[in-house]
Amino acid sequence: MDDTVVAPVVTGDGTTAGSRTARRWHRARWAVLVLAVLALVVTVLAISRPPSSTTAYAPDNAQPTGARATAQVLEHQGVEIEHVTRVADAVAAAGPGTTLLVTPSPYMLPEQADALATAGADLVLAGAGDDLVRTVSEGAVSRTPVGDPVGPVAPRCDLPVARAAGDLTLASGLRAATGASSDVTLCWPGDDGAGLAQVAVRPALDGGGVPGDVRPVTLVDDPSFLRNDAVLDDGNAALALGLLGGHERLVWLVQDPLDITTTREDDDPSAPTGSLLPPWAGTVGLWALLVALVAAVWRGRRLGAVVPETLPVVVRASETTRGRGRLYRRARSRGHAAAGLRAAAAERVARRLGVPRSADATALTDAVGRATGRPPQEVVDLLYGPPPADDEALTALARRLDILESEVHRS
Amino acid sequence: MALTWRAVALAALGVVPVVLFPVPGTVLVWALVVAAACVVDVVWAASPRDVALQRRVPRAVRLGVLTRSELVLTNTSRRRLRAVVRDAWPPSLVTDAPARTAGGPVLARSARHDVRLAAGESARVRTPLRPTRRGDRTAGPVTVRSLGPLGLAGRQASLPVPGTIRVLPEFSSRRHLPSRLARLREMDGRAAVQVRGEGTEFDSLREYVVGDDVRSIDWRATARRSEVVVRTWRPERDRRVVVVLDTGRTSAARIGGTGPEPAPDAPTEAAEPDDTTEPTLGGTRLEASVEAALLLSALADRAGDRVQVLAYDRALRTRVAGASGPRLLPALADGLAVVEPALLETDWTGLVGQVRSRVSQRSLVVLLTTLDPAAVETGLLPVVGQLTGTHQVVVASVADAEVARLRADRSSSAAVYDAAAAARGDLERSAVSAVLRQHGVEVVEAMPDELAPRLADTYLALKAAGRL
Numbered sequence: 001m002d003d004t005v006v007a008p009v010v011t012g013d014g015t016t017a018g019s020r021t022a023r024r025w026h027r028a029r030w031a032v033l034v035l036a037v038l039a040l041v042v043t044v045l046a047i048s049r050p051p052s053s054t055t056a057y058a059p060d061n062a063q064p065t066g067a068r069a070t071a072q073v074l075e076h077q078g079v080e081i082e083h084v085t086r087v088a089d090a091v092a093a094a095g096p097g098t099t100l101l102v103t104p105s106p107y108m109l110p111e112q113a114d115a116l117a118t119a120g121a122d123l124v125l126a127g128a129g130d131d132l133v134r135t136v137s138e139g140a141v142s143r144t145p146v147g148d149p150v151g152p153v154a155p156r157c158d159l160p161v162a163r164a165a166g167d168l169t170l171a172s173g174l175r176a177a178t179g180a181s182s183d184v185t186l187c188w189p190g191d192d193g194a195g196l197a198q199v200a201v202r203p204a205l206d207g208g209g210v211p212g213d214v215r216p217v218t219l220v221d222d223p224s225f226l227r228n229d230a231v232l233d234d235g236n237a238a239l240a241l242g243l244l245g246g247h248e249r250l251v252w253l254v255q256d257p258l259d260i261t262t263t264r265e266d267d268d269p270s271a272p273t274g275s276l277l278p279p280w281a282g283t284v285g286l287w288a289l290l291v292a293l294v295a296a297v298w299r300g301r302r303l304g305a306v307v308p309e310t311l312p313v314v315v316r317a318s319e320t321t322r323g324r325g326r327l328y329r330r331a332r333s334r335g336h337a338a339a340g341l342r343a344a345a346a347e348r349v350a351r352r353l354g355v356p357r358s359a360d361a362t363a364l365t366d367a368v369g370r371a372t373g374r375p376p377q378e379v380v381d382l383l384y385g386p387p388p389a390d391d392e393a394l395t396a397l398a399r400r401l402d403i404l405e406s407e408v409h410r411s
Numbered sequence: 412m413a414l415t416w417r418a419v420a421l422a423a424l425g426v427v428p429v430v431l432f433p434v435p436g437t438v439l440v441w442a443l444v445v446a447a448a449c450v451v452d453v454v455w456a457a458s459p460r461d462v463a464l465q466r467r468v469p470r471a472v473r474l475g476v477l478t479r480s481e482l483v484l485t486n487t488s489r490r491r492l493r494a495v496v497r498d499a500w501p502p503s504l505v506t507d508a509p510a511r512t513a514g515g516p517v518l519a520r521s522a523r524h525d526v527r528l529a530a531g532e533s534a535r536v537r538t539p540l541r542p543t544r545r546g547d548r549t550a551g552p553v554t555v556r557s558l559g560p561l562g563l564a565g566r567q568a569s570l571p572v573p574g575t576i577r578v579l580p581e582f583s584s585r586r587h588l589p590s591r592l593a594r595l596r597e598m599d600g601r602a603a604v605q606v607r608g609e610g611t612e613f614d615s616l617r618e619y620v621v622g623d624d625v626r627s628i629d630w631r632a633t634a635r636r637s638e639v640v641v642r643t644w645r646p647e648r649d650r651r652v653v654v655v656l657d658t659g660r661t662s663a664a665r666i667g668g669t670g671p672e673p674a675p676d677a678p679t680e681a682a683e684p685d686d687t688t689e690p691t692l693g694g695t696r697l698e699a700s701v702e703a704a705l706l707l708s709a710l711a712d713r714a715g716d717r718v719q720v721l722a723y724d725r726a727l728r729t730r731v732a733g734a735s736g737p738r739l740l741p742a743l744a745d746g747l748a749v750v751e752p753a754l755l756e757t758d759w760t761g762l763v764g765q766v767r768s769r770v771s772q773r774s775l776v777v778l779l780t781t782l783d784p785a786a787v788e789t790g791l792l793p794v795v796g797q798l799t800g801t802h803q804v805v806v807a808s809v810a811d812a813e814v815a816r817l818r819a820d821r822s823s824s825a826a827v828y829d830a831a832a833a834a835r836g837d838l839e840r841s842a843v844s845a846v847l848r849q850h851g852v853e854v855v856e857a858m859p860d861e862l863a864p865r866l867a868d869t870y871l872a873l874k875a876a877g878r879l
Contacts, residue, residue, distance in 0.1 A: 007573045012460035280433035294422040301413040304554030309501035317664035318813040325829030337831035344834035391824035
């Protein structure tokens with residue numbers, strides 16, 4: 001304690017701002033280079049490849065479940081396609097002189113179905129549920145789910161679209177309601193109903209339609225004719241192009257499951273698509289991200305490096321003993337275990353009684369018998385008896401040896 | 412560059428403008444505000460490289476004794492310095508309680524100091540240190556984080572300031588020294604009254620008192636004087652004692668602690684729940700050997716013998732010789748402080764060669780090693796004959812308290828198998844001891860706490876019997 005070592009005074013670490021920058025660049029240049037190349041590759045890929053979604057029946061989905069084939073052919077034919085995911089957007093875009101395609105929408109609410117029914121456009125519903133079918137056809141058509149279609153059937157109706165398509169394999173679950181008007185045309189009839197139904201609906205006056213005008217609502221029970229993997233089968237392509245290519249504009253609705261909108265007036269157009277969150281959520285999230293980032297930088301910088309210290313190895317001296325004990329146990333080697341216990345006990349007892357190491361077993365057992373007052377045969381059994389038959393006997397033997405030893409030590 | 416919690420608070424304050432103008436641009440503007448404030452603060456902070464640092468540490472300190480490292484800081488810049496300074500030391504010196512998970516990180520709050528210095532001022536900060544392991548400990552760099560006037564951000568630099576502390580062995584066995592010295596004094600100068608051979612060196616003549624052994628009457632001296640005179644004897648002096656520490660792989664094994672032995676910080680030991688499945692991990696075998704070597708050397712030096720201590724595995728690690736009296740123990744502590752177990756098989760031929768080359772006269776050679784049967788049979792036994800011819804050899808070995816616990820355990824059948832294995836190991840060790848004794852070697856085997864006093868007792872017994 002008394003002899004204190006005073007180290008020389010240190011000021012700075014001999015580096016300058018320039019040398020530190022150079023050293024940091026030297027250390028980080030490869031990482032920076034690799035990251036830059038990676039960013040470049042990602043950018044090029046993102047720009048060169050048009051995005052492809054994975055949503056079923058989406059016009060930008062090139063997978064088997066998508067409908068990009070149909071959409072692209074329509075675009076080449078001069079049809080302008082507007083892809084929407086919210087009912088409100090669809091209703092706003094679907095004015096008179098457009099076609100509105102509604103792809104299967106299992107989460108559609110009744111209010112949304114009403115909103116669609118009042119849209120001014122020609123409606124094409126592919127694979128719609130019973131509620132939606134009834135709503136848009138004003139009760140003229142109903143749908144019951146049927147099994148897979150068996151084979152191509154003839155259209156058997158006078159619609160030009162149907163005649164152009166010819167024989168098709170369509171699920172046929174559409175039926176005209178009893179007592180409905182004669183405006184319902186059914187095509188591709190099957191055992192339970194028709195594959196396609198067209199209803200001439202008089203538009204509601206508040207929907208922007210012209211009084212007296214009639215707009216067609218076409219219902220197709222089986223939406224698979226739009227899919228990339230089935231569009232080339234039979235006359236599917238002709239049906240799709242005939243139904244959707246009627247007008248210059250086509251509004252293609254693939255409903256977002258989170259969408260609850262009905263018309264544009266009752267929601268904020270800046271909110272993200274189908275969002276259940278309030279409009280300021282994004283801003284607050286950004287702010288939280290900023291705070292988290294600053295906190296990460298605060299906690300991430302250490303006050304100097306960790307000081308290392310070489311530690312001694314951890315090898316327990318008792319490991320070999322434990323290992324040998326496990327070996328005995330696994331091999332169920334009660335004989336060896338008992339012999340070890342007996343020999344150790346005999347040696348300690350012999351030392352205590354002053355019996356020399358060279359003395360034979362009889363001398364030792366006699367001495368022990370005299371010291372403890374036990375019959376010699378019992379001592380012989382204990383110290384030189386047969387190996388125990390099971391683990392309980394081994395434990396009992398160990399306890400009896402302990403008792404014998406304690407008796408000898410007491411004497 | 413480093414940020415403080417204030418920067419986080421400033422960023423969090425951005426909630427006010429975000430609530431007032433909930434558009435993403437607000438967040439962007441606020442981020443720019445925070446960044447600008449931090450940059451201004453960094454630019455205004457004093458340079459951490461303009462701080463003159465000087466470290467004062469004790470050269471050596473005994474294990475477990477509280478000491479401190481002093482750091483003198485002088486602000487040589489023209490700005491006001493407002494900084495957090497960390498005087499970094501290895502974890503085994505840090506006084507803070509370690510994390511609850513074993514081997515977890517130690518956050519040394521005691522090593523962090525807040526410093527505020529005007530231009531040209533100096534300050535002194537003290538970091539408490541309590542060494543828990545033997546050996547040389549080198550300090551880490553001093554880290555200075557200089558904060559700006561706003562306290563939002565700062566500049567940081569780690570500066571290499573030299574500093575080394577040598578942690579000396581604890582020598583806890585010195586509590587056994589007074590009683591052994593008393594025994595030594597009893598032996599010293601005692602007339603050969605009851606026991607002839609209590610020492611064999613002629614000491615002095617004195618007057619006969621009733622009860623003295625008539626065989627010790629010096630008749631010549633009696634004839635020259637008018638009263639009956641007896642000879643007195645004293646133990647031999649100026650004998651040579653060579654203590655050899657085996658620092659090979661067997662010395663690295665941890666021996667079961669017999670109590671709260673290795674941890675001087677008792678509160679943490681008590682705070683931890685008593686883990687019954689894993690017994691306490693004690694120090695290495697070498698620690699007990701060092702303790703025994705220190706006690707024996709101190710005792711032999713007081714008894715007037717010349718002590719030298721060697722540490723050897725495949726090469727000579729430490730040799731302390733030629734020191735005596737008050738210089739012996741400091742020299743020994745210094746020499747033994749840096750001895751660490753090497754994971755090598757001990758070269759016994761080389762070790763014996765070392766001993767033979769160091770001492771030519773008859774001496775007491777104490778080998779602090781292990782009685783592991785395999786190691787002894789292949790290593791020590793073939794060469795021990797070269798030593799026993801000229802020297803009195805003592806082999807001292809540390810027994811493992813955990814093996815003793817295993818031997819007595821009868822709680823389950825699995826424990827009985829372990830007990831049988833322990834018993835078998837005892838038998839083998841006692842067989843090895845018997846073979847060594849046949850070679851004329853004294854064997855001492857004791858628990859870590861008892862090895863030092865037992866070895867001292869063996870030494871006293873050998874001295875009393877005149878066998879040195």
